[in-house]
Amino acid sequence: AQSVAQPEDQVNVAEGNPLTVKCTYSVSGNPYLFWYVQYPNRGLQFLLKYITGDNLVKGSYGFEAEFNKSQTSFHLKKPSALVSDSALYFCAVRDPNRDDKIIFGKGTRLHILP
């Protein structure tokens, strides 16, 4: 069965510093991987995805993520954090051979300190 792990409940980063939010996954085949962001009292918003091709994918708001097949990881990154990036971030995986489920990690709360 597919699964996603986000090992950090919370990440604190100073404004202007680079940020990384970690995600590892387990899936039987080649995964489809996603990052979503949730602001307070809102639904989740899609940030970026990896389906195939270049291991570095770019998404909304200056975020990017690197797919590493050997480490089964898909870490979210941003070169320079903004206070407005503070939110809850979710990694998700879909097994394309089993289109039925999209499984989310527990989420990582990102705090950008001014």
Added chain:
Amino acid sequence: DSGVTQTPKHLITATGQRVTLRCSPRSGDLSVYWYQQSLDQGLQFLIHYYNGEERAKGNILERFSAQQFPDLHSELNLSSLELGDSALYFCASSVRAGGNTGELFFGEGSRLTVL
């Protein structure tokens, strides 16, 4: 605005009661997913419907049921409610007839409080 509409936004009810949450997917989307978000459990997958048919079940209790209607809207029915059912329930849609790009589009959620 994701294009996914959920009603009601807030619901307060008592233990033992039954409620129905409604979801209208983005225009043209065939898939509807339901998720439960609670503080200690994160985002739990409940159930997935595609074009009216159930495609997958996750951690959905037997007291909960769902369906997707011919117009593609979906309802999640929660019965014999318990205090622990208090959570935010999200609906998400995906998969237009022209192709599946994979990402989900979420509604704003229905916050259920069981007293």
